[in-house]
Every structure is written in structure tokens, then in C-alpha cells.
Amino acid sequence: MKHDRTDFDAGALRRMYAHASSLPTLRDKYAGVPDDGGELSLGDMPVLTKDELAGALDDLVAAARARSIGAYLYGSGGTTSKPKLSVVPTGMFVSAVRREWNPLAPDDMLVNFYSTGQLWSSHNFFNMLAHESGSVVLPLGSVEGDELGEWLEVMERLGVTALNATPSQIAQLLEYCDNTGRKPPAIDKLLWTGEKYGDRAAALTRSMLPGVKTYGVYGSTETWVIGGNGPDCALDVFHVLPYQHVELIDGVVLVTNTDPDCLNPILRYQVGDRGEFVACPCGRAEPGLRVLGRADTQVKFVSVLVAPAELGEIARRITGVQDVQLAFRNHARPDEALQVRLLVQPGADPAAVAGLVRHELLTEVYRLRAVVNRAPRALEVTVVDRLAVNSRTGKTPLYLSEDQ
Structure with a gap:
């Protein structure tokens, strides 16, 4: 089953194919694609794996240096001896994301709870999201233990309205408040990504922040944001963004990124997740992507x-x-x-x-x-x-x- 759009850009497919097949480490992979100069078919493209993308890193860095849009190198896993790095444009597709997933307003103040170090991407993404939204951001980074109490006082004094974190961090913060008898921050919005919104985090959110609106994004460091959801959506269902094209082959998620600024060859890329298309409680006509778990040997x-x-x-x-x-x-x-x-x-x-x-x-x-x-x-x-x-x-x- 494929999540097909009638406006899928054939020109974007040609551009992504040209990029992927020009990389020396991937040239042989695409040598068998039937190409007579006419319109290409997505189904004729081979599936790109994580290991194949990781093996093309040197070529991707060289290609990024030849362009003028700027790039980040972010880590997506691996070890220090065999790191998996991803090449992401410095704009991080935020303008395209905000056209479909736009949780912040100019009068918001966002506390950014994501870690700042070791090539982590989410911290910078949410800073950029706040910048593009005209919001004020407190780029706090990850806070644990006794420091939480002090920073909660700072948040209260500054009048924060939104917080971004992983569901685990959200649960830890709310459990700290519950255990110490403190009121949680008076926030209106929770922005989250990075993992499943677990039952414990969901229960704490409902009981301690009953009126809060949740906004989640799903993606990977290689593909960047694939889809997002909002307060009226199911927590495990995401609406695919227009610049992403998602296929499900035997339940495995394949992604093609059609944005002209995409530096990674995200062409039928196997993210490593399983999924299904379902109706979302929000009522949107097109189906959403429900993420069912990992399809590879990695563990979150x-x-x-x-x-x-x-x-x-x-x-x-x-x-x-x-x-x-x-x-x-x-x-x-x-x-x-x-x-x-x-x-x-x-x-x-x-x-x-x-x-x-x-x-x-x-x-x-x-x-x-x-x-x-x-x-x-x-x-x-x-x-x-x-x-x-x-x-x-x-x-x-x-x-x-x-x-x-």
C-alpha cells in the first residue's frame, strides 16, 4: 500500500534520482534503473537502506560543500568508531514544516528541553522553529534531578507557554512535580518527538496538565520531519507532510523526500519502522500514518x-x-x-x-x-x-x- 498523492512531483523524482545516482558509492545501485530520458517511475527505484546511506557519507559531505545552502552534520546512531551521520540543510525544512505543522505563535515562550550536545539535532530544530514562528525560546537543554526545582521557578517567573521534550522527559518532569507537591509549569502546549508517547507520559499529562495541547512530529535524522500531529489527533498517528512521500511495503515505511534542499538521497529510504495508514480522530480526509514500532534490529x-x-x-x-x-x-x-x-x-x-x-x-x-x-x-x-x-x-x- 502506498500513500499516493495526485500531485506527486515527477520532476522531484528525476532530481532525487540524479542526485542519488551521481554519488560514487551509490552509482552501481542505480545502474539498473530503466531510464530512457522520459518520466521515471518511483516503483522502478531500488530501496535505500540505512547502511547504504551511511556508506555514502563522504560523497554526501563533498556534494554538500559544492552547494551554497549550508549544512549540518547530525548523528543518527552508531558508535564512535562507526558513527552514522546525516547531512541536513541548515534551514532544516522548517518553513515547509510550518506550512502544515505550526504549533507556536509569536506571543509564545518555548522552553527547549532537548539536549544540546554530541550532534543531537532536535535542540536546534526547535530553536529554529521558535525563530521562524517569532516566538521567544529558552534553550535550556536537558535538566535532571535537583536542578528541576530551580528551573521550574525560572519558568514560572518568565511565564512560559510551551515546552518541547521527549515523552520520557515530559514524564520525568511531571513525576518530579507530583512527588514534590509542586505545580507543573502553566503551559498551554507540549511539543514532542523522538519516541512513542508512552502510557505513563500520557496518563501524567492528562492528570497534571488537563488542558494542554500536544503537538508531535515523526521522522528521523536522515529523512527529517515526515509528519506531524496536533491536539485533535491520536498520539501515534501522524499526517505526512507534502514534501515527503510515504510508501508501505509489507508494512515497512519507505520515504522519499522531494524538497529541493534535501542533501541526503532520501529516495525510497527504509526508515526502519513499521506502519499503517488509518483514519485519524481529527477528521482530516486523508489517512494518517500510524507508527507500529521498529522493522529493523535497532531498539529505541x-x-x-x-x-x-x-x-x-x-x-x-x-x-x-x-x-x-x-x-x-x-x-x-x-x-x-x-x-x-x-x-x-x-x-x-x-x-x-x-x-x-x-x-x-x-x-x-x-x-x-x-x-x-x-x-x-x-x-x-x-x-x-x-x-x-x-x-x-x-x-x-x-x-x-x-x-x-
């Missing part, structure tokens, strides 16, 4: 996209590690955590091995250190006597999903 952990295989590889490199298993706990809740369980070799010092594994994970895995600095209990490395085994298959899975 505290708003960071990680590959369990990479985590396991890093742990197994440490001398003394015999085997490893990952337990992801309480997904999309404020107390979300990852427990890395190790079997150590006879004679190895368990505490020393666990300490080395923790150090290497925080050093190697993109953005993980920033997450754990904010929430130290989000990562636990522990030595165990045995790993969990699937009772039906007898196999030892690399990772488990557990709720407490």
Missing part, C-alpha cells in the same frame, strides 16, 4: 536508537567477558533502563570486568553517555551466573524486553 532506548548487536560486540571485546545479554526494561516509562548481564570467564575479576564494559559502552555508543549522565540508573552492568534461555527454542537471546 531513552530516546536513543541503539543496535543490540553493536552493544554486544563492544561488551565481548573486553577481556574476561564470556557472554552478554541485554535486558531493556520499562520501555517508554520514566524509569526505563538497560541492564547489561555478563558471564565472565573463570579467574576474571567480576567487578573490574563490569566496570570496563560500562566504560566502553559509555565511550563507544553514540549519545549513551549523555543519557546516563542525566539518569545514572538507566544503565546497569552486572555479572550473573547464567543468562536467560528461551524455553521453547532453547536459544539464548541477545536481548530481552522486560517490564517491572
Whole structure:
């Protein structure tokens, strides 16, 4: 099933194909596309994978330097030795986004809760969104623990009207208010992205901010914003923006970005999610895209996209590690955590091995250190006597999903 538009720009397809096929690392991939100089067919284009896009980074940087629109390099995952970087125009498509998803007004004051460091993209996006909207923005960055109380006082004094954060951050802030007896900020709007709006975050929002309007965006660092939703929409349904074209092939989301400023070759790009087209409660005539979860081997952990295989590889490199298993706990809740369980070799010092594994994970895995600095209990490395085994298959899975 495809989310087809009658106004899909054939010229944009020709432009994206020319861009993708001109990159040396992708030239062979597009060599078989039937092209007689006439109109191209989207269905004739091969699917572009994450690994293929990541492998074209040097070519993309060179192509961006040859243009005059400016670009950011943002991180989308991987490790420090094998980072996955994305090339995004400095305008970040904000003007095109605002034509369809425009939550801020000139008299709004937005508190930007997204982290500022390590090539994270969301912080800059929301600053730009506020700028283009004529709003005032407090680019606070991520705040945790005891600092929250002080910053809540600042927000109250400044009269903030809007806040942007991940659903996990929203839940943490509201739980802090609930546990300390404080009133949450008197905001009218919550802007969010980065992960599913989990049940706990939704329940806290309903109980502690009953009149707040929620505005979410869905996308990736490679595709940028694919779609958005508003106060009358379902939290897991997003309306695809006009410059994006979405297909569902066996439930897997493919995206083609038709904006002329797009620097990545987003041509039938496999985002890594599963989805379906559904009617949205907001009443819009066209269907919305409901995101159903991951379609690849990556896992969203505290708003960071990680590959369990990479985590396991890093742990197994440490001398003394015999085997490893990952337990992801309480997904999309404020107390979300990852427990890395190790079997150590006879004679190895368990505490020393666990300490080395923790150090290497925080050093190697993109953005993980920033997450754990904010929430130290989000990562636990522990030595165990045995790993969990699937009772039906007898196999030892690399990772488990557990709720407490």
C-alpha cells in the first residue's frame, strides 16, 4: 500500500534520482534503473537502506560543500568508531514544516528541553522553529534531578507557554512535580518527538496538565520531519507532510523526500519502522500514518536508537567477558533502563570486568553517555551466573524486553 498523492512531483523524482545516482558509492545501485530520458517511475527505484546511506557519507559531505545552502552534520546512531551521520540543510525544512505543522505563535515562550550536545539535532530544530514562528525560546537543554526545582521557578517567573521534550522527559518532569507537591509549569502546549508517547507520559499529562495541547512530529535524522500531529489527533498517528512521500511495503515505511534542499538521497529510504495508514480522530480526509514500532534490529532506548548487536560486540571485546545479554526494561516509562548481564570467564575479576564494559559502552555508543549522565540508573552492568534461555527454542537471546 502506498500513500499516493495526485500531485506527486515527477520532476522531484528525476532530481532525487540524479542526485542519488551521481554519488560514487551509490552509482552501481542505480545502474539498473530503466531510464530512457522520459518520466521515471518511483516503483522502478531500488530501496535505500540505512547502511547504504551511511556508506555514502563522504560523497554526501563533498556534494554538500559544492552547494551554497549550508549544512549540518547530525548523528543518527552508531558508535564512535562507526558513527552514522546525516547531512541536513541548515534551514532544516522548517518553513515547509510550518506550512502544515505550526504549533507556536509569536506571543509564545518555548522552553527547549532537548539536549544540546554530541550532534543531537532536535535542540536546534526547535530553536529554529521558535525563530521562524517569532516566538521567544529558552534553550535550556536537558535538566535532571535537583536542578528541576530551580528551573521550574525560572519558568514560572518568565511565564512560559510551551515546552518541547521527549515523552520520557515530559514524564520525568511531571513525576518530579507530583512527588514534590509542586505545580507543573502553566503551559498551554507540549511539543514532542523522538519516541512513542508512552502510557505513563500520557496518563501524567492528562492528570497534571488537563488542558494542554500536544503537538508531535515523526521522522528521523536522515529523512527529517515526515509528519506531524496536533491536539485533535491520536498520539501515534501522524499526517505526512507534502514534501515527503510515504510508501508501505509489507508494512515497512519507505520515504522519499522531494524538497529541493534535501542533501541526503532520501529516495525510497527504509526508515526502519513499521506502519499503517488509518483514519485519524481529527477528521482530516486523508489517512494518517500510524507508527507500529521498529522493522529493523535497532531498539529505541531513552530516546536513543541503539543496535543490540553493536552493544554486544563492544561488551565481548573486553577481556574476561564470556557472554552478554541485554535486558531493556520499562520501555517508554520514566524509569526505563538497560541492564547489561555478563558471564565472565573463570579467574576474571567480576567487578573490574563490569566496570570496563560500562566504560566502553559509555565511550563507544553514540549519545549513551549523555543519557546516563542525566539518569545514572538507566544503565546497569552486572555479572550473573547464567543468562536467560528461551524455553521453547532453547536459544539464548541477545536481548530481552522486560517490564517491572
